[in-house]
Amino acid sequence: MFRYVLLEIRRTLRDGAFLIFGTGMPVMMYLIFTNIGGEDVDGWKTASMVGMAAYGALGSAMSIGTGVASDKSLGWLQQLRVTPLAPTHAVVGRAISGSVTVLPTILTVLLAGGLVNGVRMAVWQWAALILLLWIGALPFTMLGLGNGYRLTPQGTGVVNIACLTGFAVVGGLWFPLELLPEWLRSVGRFTPANRFADLGWAVTDGHSPGVTTVGVLCGWLLLFGTYAVISYRRSARTV
């Protein structure tokens, strides 16, 4: 599996356009959003930094699926499927190699926050934030992969955006959960994007994420991971 991770990382790093677009967009959005209004109200630059880093991480995590979908259309997945590489290893390996695009996205937004917008936090908070956002994006990587193994490149793009938007709304990333109806609010707290963002909010509030948050995210990871493995196994079918 290690060799597979290496191979896919090499392939990703050679795709300059993908890297620049993937990591460049969130940081640009962050800088624009936090510098249009002028004043820093209620730690908006910090909150927005976490939000944008999280959003960027989700976006790049899921976009790995688009790459996988085009690999499938090239026949690469089929070729991979007739090597002894086990489906679980193929999926986990692809998720790990995909993380190399997630990390720079998080880093550039946080760098912009610290260097350009003067956000100040303790060193452990920076470190924890990077690590948690990086690892916490894994369920979304799995979801993106599952879609990519199953759908065409175009289909994957559309479904990914639908998933991302849906999770962002229901999870309270775009506006607070309090604005949603009661029943949706209680559901919202168990959605992956909400718990994912909670990782970041916990860190900026200065405490470690709750056990439920970690537990719920692990549950989603398992669910989406299974979806990805099943989709991978089906992906090589010729009809």
Place this chain on the structure above:
Amino acid sequence: MRLCRGGSGLRSVVCMTQTTGNGAAVVFTGAVKTFGRAGQRVRAVDGIGLTVERGETVALLGRNGAGKSTAISLLLGLNEPDAGTVRVLGRTPDQAVRAGLVGAMLQEGQPIPRVTVQELIAFVASTYPRPMPVAGALDLAGVTEYANRRIDKLSGGQLQRVRFAVALAGNPELIVLDEPTAALDVEARHTFWDSMRAYARRGNTVIFSTHYLEEADENADRIVVVDRGRIVADGSGEAIKTAAGHSQVSFDLAGRSTEGLELLPGVVTFEVTGDRAVLHTEDSDATVVELARLNAIRGLQVSQASLEAAFLTLTAPAAGASRPEKEAV
């Protein structure tokens, strides 16, 4: 186990009987694979029974859409049969692939972007338990020259050889090649088959599909003719020719009467053009000996049936068969 099912007359002549042992490389038993939605279903593989022994080189010969690629997808575990079973080296196809016993060169497949030949082969080799040295695989497939080039920058012929290297890299016991020479020119084809035979000589089993008759005849120990998802003939190239086509014996009549020609040993039919008689015979040797005895040997010529003719005879649309013709991929 009987290798061919159904059919009548010619169609079943070349079927062979073999025993199914655990030692067999590949065993198809009544395998069926149907595609498409209700109302337009196509039986791409329609009850294939086939045993390939270890060390054999077998060609699956058939037209486009005959079901070769589908049979191969079943063999590799990419698709699962709707009915029947497929066993590879005593396991399910999936298990055999996972155990590193199988290497495959797939028909579809564009270059994987942003990887060099060397990187790809090294990776594929690393997934197998007992791979051949990477340099060895590159060499055997004849791609050493451009090992450091990116695969998406190669020509069609070069790419085809890289895919052969992918199939070889793990040093598998069974190698499966789906239309391996499709993109190759004559010379590259020659080189390819040399490499393939070198690999087969190491005691490995090779199964390849092709729609080139000569390729099957020259490179396989055994030809399995597939048509409309069924096996219509199975045997050596020679056996198939003999079974499906008649040899022709022709000679100058030199005024001789044509009476009784159809009674000569082996002769099935005959025709006369001008002063020359053409006998279609099942046993050209016996026919010639008899003609010699009759001293009717002026301008005597014997021509063997071509594999081409045999193939056409075997795969000619059977009466009443009106299944939808569809490309089965």
